[in-house]
Amino acid sequence: MDLGLKGKKVIMNGGAHGLGLASLKLFAAEGADVAFMSRKEDKIEAATKEIDAAGPGKVHGSVVDMADGADNYKKWVADAAEALGGCDILVHMASSSGTGGTGDWQNGLDMDILGAVHAIEVLTPHLAESDSGSIVLMSSTAALETFVAPQAFNALKAALITHGSQLSQALAPQGIRVNCVSPGAIYYPGGNWEVIEGAMPELFNATLAKMPMGRFGNDEEVAKAVVFVASPAVPYMTGANIVVDGGFTQRVQF
DSSP, X not given: OOOSOTXXXXXXXXXXXXXXXXXXXXXXXXTOEEEEEESOHHHHXXXXXXXXXXXXXXXXXXXXXXXXXXXXXXXXXHHHXXXXXXXXXXXXXXXXXXXXXXXXXXXXXXXXXXXXXXXXXXXXXXXXXXXXXXXXXXOOGGGTSOOSSOOHHHHHHHHHHHHHHHHHHHHGGGTOEEEEEEEOSBOOTTSHHHHHHHHOHHHHHHHHHTOTTSSOBOHHHHHHHHHHHHSTTSTTOOSOEEEESTTOSOXXXX
């Protein structure tokens, strides 16, 4: 199936490892140009090599720390669009979970919520000019049901789904789709569940025992959902929250 991504311009806040990197490699394999960021130069270099090897498109990686403030971050977003010559797709991947800050309300607000708000503010004119403007917001199944403990990450990811739903209504007249993807427990090298496996084996094993498929998901399985939802292959999908969890969350979805 042709996803219609050849020549599309994708901007992702994050992308140097895990779900973000897996998604960027798939975008590249489909022929898209991509821009991404990381706090560390060595991660930018390593990720750029992997993305370059995955496909023929342009790759623009930058060292950016969102903790340096909104103005610096918004400048990067604008510079990324300039480097690519526009933007067709924004993937909001940045999250406090990547920095171990799931309990930090301010960090979560700045990254998980305002990271999306600021990027959308800058890129809406570019997305509106595209014939396939698309925004994907990364949430989590932690937003959908009680999991582990009350914490900032869970509540803010729920807020992100609500914001995404309202944005989908507001931006639809401009031809911009907005959808969320909510992964469940996903295991990949350097990810949270690898850390939990070593630090809290009881929680790891208890979670694994509840998996209907008998295993954790992996980064590529989530990336495939992200790329598909972002792509022109589903032009009438907006306001959706796509759960990728192997059936772990026990909810009836109407």
